[in-house]
Amino acid sequence: MIKSLVTGGAGFIGCHVVNHLIKMGHEVVVLDDLSGGSKNNINSQAIFINGSVEDEELVKDIFNTHKFTYVYHLAAYAAEGLSHYVRMHNYRSNLMGSASLINESINHDVKCFVFTSSIAVYGTNTLPMTESAVPQPGDPYGISKYAIELDLKAAYEMFGLNYVIFRPHNVYGEFQNIGDRYRNVIGIFMNQILNDRPLTIFGDGKQSRAFSYIDDVAPHIANAVNVPEAQNQIFNIGSDKVISINALAEIVIEVMGAESSIEYLEARNEVVHAYSDHTKLKHVFQIKDESEASLRKGLDRMAVWVKEQGAKETKIYTDLEISKKISSHWMRH
Incomplete structure (x- = not known):
């Protein structure tokens, strides 16, 4: 065994x-x-x-x-x-x-x-x-x-x-912890929608990622x-499909069937553009490009699961070792 x-x-x-x-x-x-x-x-x-x-x-x-x-x-x-x-x-x-x-x-x-x-x-x-x-x-x-x-x-x-x-x-996907306010932007967006709150984006939303x-x-x-x-x-x-955070927010609003607004926050210290090449993985693991789920399809599946689970309470992390320069949004009730 x-x-x-x-x-x-x-x-x-x-x-x-x-x-x-x-x-x-x-x-x-x-x-x-x-x-x-x-x-x-x-x-x-x-x-x-x-x-x-x-x-x-x-x-x-x-x-x-x-x-x-x-x-x-x-x-x-x-x-x-x-x-x-x-x-x-x-x-x-x-x-x-x-x-x-x-x-x-x-x-x-x-x-x-x-x-x-x-x-x-x-x-x-x-x-x-x-x-x-x-x-x-x-x-x-x-x-x-x-x-x-x-x-x-x-x-x-x-x-x-x-x-x-x-x-x-x-x-992203089913079983993600959407109640974590510090990571996983898709889960954060969906939870904000369920709580009838605006979607929050740090900076101008032009940052790009592949989800x-x-x-x-x-x-x-x-x-x-x-x-x-x-x-x-x-x-x-992971995915090769690169998208801006602004465009992602619009798709999440659509799949959740919402009419949410977007609130832009002060930019935080983060990499602006981050996505990777997967040629090595596809070659060694013999993965076909067409096997990858589209972003919209994956978000649709996650949205169904999230709606079944319902809104989650987000907890503030209280054991900070440094409090200088931390986003006030992260500490807001």
């Missing part, structure tokens, strides 16, 4: 990866502290352990109890924009927690460590961003993700721990261990 550990398996991307692994015949153990995910997201066939990757003793105990073939590491503090204001929390959660998992994977002869990094490692690189570019992360979140990438490379070269690294970007439907991302992450050519490689993963 193939047994896989999925950290962050109660979260958005993680729960979809869990579902695909179970369909593939894996026995799955989910480790999640439910800080960003929901227990309701977890497949009933998975073994659930409520805890954090930061808990080194718990991680050791889990590896001693279960003989894992593979590790899928998706747990992370993932509010990129807020990471400037919570450096210690960001590095404890993302970097130190990952180091503990890598240690145990080496000690227990895990066959492959699959890691979800982020397009954030690129920073303000030349567009479209390619895997051959030298990362220049511009925030603590991206820095922590890149550090883990480098650590996995070192672990492979020293101990032979095989890995596959994915750099997803702007993933990736979950079903074009999660299956390939799950299947990575079955693609020999993918081992010890890094892959951008």
